[in-house]
Amino acid sequence: NSTFQYCDQLVADFERVIQTPIVGKSSVYYTGVDLGTAYIVLAVLDENYKPVAGAYRFASVVKDGMVVDYIGAIRIVRELKQELEEKLGVELIYAAAALPPGTDSLDSGTIKHVVQGAGFEITNVLDEPTAANAVLKIQDGAIVDIGGGTTGIAILKEGKVLYVADEPTGGTHFSLVISGAYKMNFDDADQYKRDFKNHKELLPVLRPVIEKVSSIISRHVSENPVKEIYLVGGTCCLEGIEAIIAKKTNLPTYKPKNPMFVTPLGIALNC
Ligand code: ATP
CATH class of the missing domain: 3.30.420.40 (ATPase, nucleotide binding domain)
Structure with a gap:
């Protein structure tokens, strides 16, 4: 892209x-x-x-x-x-x-x-x-930053941030889900999640929490309509996350090669 x-x-x-x-x-x-x-x-x-x-x-x-x-x-x-x-x-x-x-x-x-x-x-x-956005240089759309603890949403119009929100769901919750499903301690689950080799297997396990993040995004963009979503933050390294978010929010969703x-x-x- x-x-x-x-x-x-x-x-x-x-x-x-x-x-x-x-x-x-x-x-x-x-x-x-x-x-x-x-x-x-x-x-x-x-x-x-x-x-x-x-x-x-x-x-x-x-x-x-x-x-x-x-x-x-x-x-x-x-x-x-x-x-x-x-x-x-x-x-x-x-x-x-x-x-x-x-x-x-x-x-x-x-x-x-x-x-x-x-x-x-x-x-x-x-x-x-x-x-x-100093790095992405987006004019119009939503930047969604899924970090460790939270998901930040920023709506941009003509390159300016118009609306922001930050909600407590992020990669930590992804790791908690893996910890529960695989009976691993949190640190092992987090490490397992960060290994790209495991992403295909993990995607179905993480789908509910990704859908929760998607519903958070949908709620904010319903008040501030945008045409596109751009993903950043370490959690967006997860391969396939963009397809689930695109489907749930009904918006084309893009991410850079390394969103971290x-x-x-x-x-x-x-x-
Ligand atoms: P916040 O923005 O919430 O304060 P943060 O700035 O520390 O947190 P980031 O550094 O953007 O957040 O992302 C950290 C999260 O990204 C962690 O949950 C980490 O497990 C996850 N993460 C890092 N690399 C990968 C990867 N390769 N695959 C999946 N998740 C990853």
Whole structure:
């Protein structure tokens, strides 16, 4: 899909620099900090907004868009920052962060304080769908971000975010379903889910929870009609999820090659 050309290239470059950072002579570095329910991701861009390094860590410091372990969040962001600084041989100064849609009143500056507490100078706190759309560059449609804890929905008209919502169903619930069905503990179920080899087998097991996510999307788009849905967020890595959502919502549903790192890269682009 040519819609995703820029996105697919950027994410592929990012995945490469997570493995092998690009050590160069940029005059400035921009870091995007994504504090999620499942992962904390740092994405570093150079002066030309090209990815040069990245790191992520599984963490339980955020629930439903709220920082529940403030000290833990600061510690992990600081450790990831130091790890990247050592690899790049520079100090990372500037960072931006994002909030799930509609949670700014709950946050009251916490995310900003985490990023500052980790030693960054914060340049911007934006909402997640605006961040994602800096990478997707969609004019009209719904961006649906299915992360670990929640599903975020943003309606775009002429490139601007018009309506946002965030509801508590996400990949964590997918893993709970697998845990129940396969009698596995949560971590094993989550790991089993992340293996692409298992997706075909898992799709029928996960269909009810995907249909629940679809009904959440339908409810929001019924008030704000759109012609298309664009999927981002780690849970959308699940192969076949787009077909079930398309069928249930009756809307063409598209996703980039790797929906996982779209938001962190968009945050860095807005640094
Ligand atoms: P939130 O946005 O809810 O705060 P987050 O930012 O941590 O959470 P993401 O990083 O977008 O969310 O996605 C995390 C979820 O994606 C987890 O539930 C994880 O198990 C799931 N996930 C990651 N990779 C895969 C994969 N290959 N297949 C299926 N699910 C995956």
